[in-house]
Amino acid sequence: MxxxxxxxxxxxxxxxxxxxxxxxxxxxxxxxxxxxxxxxxxxxxxxxxxxxxxxxxxxxxSIQSISKVFALTQALNRIGDGLWQRVQHEPSGNAFNSIVQLELERGIPRNPFINAGALVVSDVLLQGQSPQSCVAALMDFLHLVADDGSIAIDEEVAQSELDTAHRNASLASFMKSFNNLEHEVSDVLQVYCRHCAIxxxxxxxxxxxxxxxxxxxxxxxxxxxxxxxxxxxxxxxxxxxxxxxxxxxxxxxxxxxxxxxxxxxxxxxxxxxxxxxxxxxxxxxxxxxxxxxxxxxxxxxxxxxxxx
Known part of the structure; x- marks a missing residue:
């Protein structure tokens, strides 16, 4: 075989x-x-x-948006179908970092794999945790499913992500204006950028x-x-x-x-x-x-x- x-x-x-x-x-x-x-x-x-x-x-x-699958899995395990009240599960038909569709749909992202949707998922994972403990929990989950404790975040990529996260910061701020983010934009960005840098x-x-x-x-x-x-x-x-x-x-x-x-x-x-x-x-x-x-x-x- x-x-x-x-x-x-x-x-x-x-x-x-x-x-x-x-x-x-x-x-x-x-x-x-x-x-x-x-x-x-x-x-x-x-x-x-x-x-x-x-x-x-x-x-x-750097796995980048592949990490959104792990984050989505954790979010569903945490709040179940309640997630779909905050993010849809439909194809977007637009670029992954588009803000146009988000405006038309009043701050509810089309799906959890475009950037806006992944930011909402990151916000869900932050509930009751600091950005540091949230990321640590995600890494623990990844070590479990990979059966490999050596997997880590590329710190250079993580910092590079944060330094250039202007569009993602705009998406997060826009969704917060519609009350679709519960935590501070800076904390959500920390979680999002770090899990993309795995x-x-x-x-x-x-x-x-x-x-x-x-x-x-x-x-x-x-x-x-x-x-x-x-x-x-x-x-x-x-x-x-x-x-x-x-x-x-x-x-x-x-x-x-x-x-x-x-x-x-x-x-x-x-x-x-x-x-x-x-x-x-x-x-x-x-x-x-x-x-x-x-x-x-x-x-x-x-x-x-x-x-x-």
Whole structure:
């Protein structure tokens, strides 16, 4: 099984290596602009524990918006369906940091994966905690689901995020004017920017979201992370909203629920089978990894994995 999985992954990734020069790294966060644009890694972890890796699969990078999946999971575990009173679960059709739609909809973000929605989720996680203890709790959760206590925040990226968080500060202030943030904008930004600056490898990311491929239960430890219903809902939102305003295109090409980040990472869930994470820093116009998306399409085609 592992030999066949490694061969499938190798062949799929090698088939798109010619795409590596296409796209541009995220430059609006200075720490991300300095990344080696030619990095390329991928990992598959199955629900029965088999692992396949390719290229730079064990090198850590800034996961950025992939962290929103962990934050959403924690928020749902904390307040349940009450979350949907403050953030919707609909595709946005706009850029991830757009304020136009937020104004039209009176401070209620379209979904938890655009920046405004993730700021609301961060506000939920802050309830009864300081920013420091809130982030520490999120890291404890991540160490649990990844079964790896070494995962940490990249402090350089975190500071770079905070130094350039002007648009996010505007989004947060706008939502606070509609009473959709309970805490101080500065505290919400601290939580948001720090969880976006978590550094993980493809292998760690794939392992950490394995519970979403197994109805909310970590198949390797037996621990229930979320209810079966919440796991389905998280996967559904990933399918509809996980790739900014290109979510429909990604679903059409790859056919699996997933989440991308401007650090060049993408993770997808194959329900009942596996999770797959890829990393290639050059992004397309929608902020998703160009080569990463192409690799996932090749993997899906070669494996026959889909949500049907």
């Amino acid at each position: 592992t030999i066949e999985l490694n061969r499938l992954l190798f062949d799929a990734c090698e088939s798109v290596r010619g795409e590596l020069a296409t796209g541009k790294v995220a430059s609006y966060i200075p720490a991300l602009a300095r990344i080696d644009a030619n990095k390329f890694g991928a990992a598959i972890v199955t629900v029965d524990g088999a692992t396949a890796t390719f290229g730079d699969a064990r090198e850590t990078f 550094a993980m490898s493809c292998e760690q990311i794939a392992r950490s979201l394995l519970f979403l491929a197994n109805q909310g239960v970590d198949p390797l430890t037996g621990a229930r992370i979320v209810s079966e219903q919440r796991a389905r809902r998280i996967n559904s939102i990933m399918m509809l909203c996980g790739h900014y305003d290109a979510s429909g295109s990604f679903a059409f090409r790859v056919g699996l629920p997933g989440k991308s980040g401007v650090g060049g990472g993408i993770v997808v869930v194959v329900p009942g089978v596996a999770t797959i994470a890829v990393w290639s820093p050059r992004l397309n116009a929608s902020g998703n990894s160009h080569t990463g998306a192409a690799a996932l399409e090749a993997i899906a085609r070669a494996s026959g994995w889909n949500i049907l």
